[in-house]
Amino acid sequence: ARVPRFQMPDDEDLPQFFRNLPFQFQLPEQPQERGPMRGVGSGFIVSADGVILTNAHVVDGADEVTVKLTDKREFTAKVLGVDKTTDIAVLRIAARDLPYVRIGDPKTTKVGEWVVAIGQPFGFENTVTAGIVSAKSRSLPGDSYVPFIHSQIFSRSGGFQGLAFAVPIDVAMQVKDQIQHDGKVSHGRLGVAIQEVNQALAQNFGLKSPTGALVASVEKGSAGANAGLEPGDVILKLDGKEISRSGDLPPMISSLKPGSKVTLDIWRNGSPKQLTATIGAIKDKTIADARDKETLGKAKLGIAVRPLSADEKRSTDLDHGLVVQDVAGAAERAGVRPGDVIVAVNNTPVKSVEELKSAVDKSGKTVALLVQRNDARIFIPVTLG
Structure with a gap:
């Protein structure tokens, strides 16, 4: 089968949790030459009838996904759906009476407990790694959406610092259930930027203890703005549930259905x-x-983008730009990646999807994209399709 170009993440960014699990996926990786490509990723079986959870980026862009079990049986998997917001993908294989993982309750996880990951990193079977839970309800700097679906090694400088983040399994299972039941995933959104309340802020605000989520800003026209939230408010409870840390609030909001009312x-x-x-x-x-990927690949540029949110502008120090959500065809071949921020086309700043489309339409056979990737800016020449 034809397999599109796929950029495997650097070792420090490779999700440990899904990499170190009992079976592997065969999917594309970056080749030295054009042609069919393959790569590997990991996941786990969540029901005896062959439902599997993995990361969305593991199967993204693959024409065919093969699941290999530890007993050496291989199955062609059907991708039931992916949720790019949480980076979750749900697969199914035609098998019955499979062994599957027992789902735990993340609320019972305690700081200081040991955790292990068992799997086949880089093809080494029956590998076990261990670590200690150092904290709960944390988020990566600049990330406006929590929680994290996969384990991820975090580094500010690019070097390994031994920090791994993982999403609560109950959130992953909620995504799975929505994909299986509705064929899509809906995430709730409040539209506010929040921060932790420390002792000094608590004293300044007259709070008895440093608790809750401090509202730093409110997006105009958002659910938070319509509810009357203001910068400086401290959210203490959501529908009666206490917000001990600011990191408690985002996963609670995201699990809610759009349109639902909360106190x-x-x-x-x-x-x-x-x-x-x-x-x-x-x-x-x-x-x-x-079908989405095929349609995208036939487009002139081959990217799906959206404007930067207010939170993303603050965290990236950018006043404009378009976030690449998906990529295929011409842009993918040129090396554009999901997560890149397009700030200019042919040296002309772009602030909206319409401006990007107009700039591309005015170009000849090639277009020069100025892209912000992590902390660096690079020009990427794209030969248009």
Whole structure:
């Protein structure tokens, strides 16, 4: 089968949790020459009838996915759907009576507990790695969406620092259930930027203890704005559930269905207040299947983009740009990656999808994209399709 170009992540970015599990996927990796490509990734079986969880980027762009079990049986897997917001993919293989993982409760996980990952990193079978839970409800700097679906090694400088992040399994299972039941995933959105409340802020605000999520900014027209949230508010409870740390709030919001109503207990100007919010929806494209990829690949440039959010502008120090959500065809062959931020086309800044389309339409056979990737800016020449 024809397999599109696929860029495997650097070793420091390769998700440990899904890499170190009982079977491997065969999928594309970056080749030295054009032609059919293969790569590997990992996942785990969650039901006896062949339902499998893995990362969305593991199967993204693959024409064919083969699942190899530890007993050496191989199956062609069907991709039921992917959720790019959480980087979860759900697969199914035609098998019955399979052994499957027992799903735990992340709420019972305690700081200091040992955790292990068992799998086949780089093809080495029956490998076990161990670590200790150092904290819960943490997020990566600059990331406006929590939680994290895969384990990820984190480094500010590019070197390994031994920190791994993983999403609660209950969130992953919620995504799986939505994909299986509805064929798509909906994530709730409040539209606020939050930060931790430390002791100094708690004293300044008149709080008895440093708890809750401090609202740093509110996006205009968002669910939070419509509910009356203001910068400086401290969200203490969501539908009666306490917010101990700021990191508790995003996964609670994202698990809610858009349109649902919630009660927010907040602290404002030294006194408690209660607001009602109607949850919005994350506008990102979350479901992609083979047909989406094929259609995208036939486009002139071959990318799906969206404008930077207010949170992303703050975290990246960019005042404009378009985030690449998906890539295929011409852009993929040129090396454009999901997560790249396109800031200019042929040296002309682009602030909207319409401006990008106009710039590409005015170009000849090639176009020069100025891309922000991590902390660096690079020009990528693309031969248009």
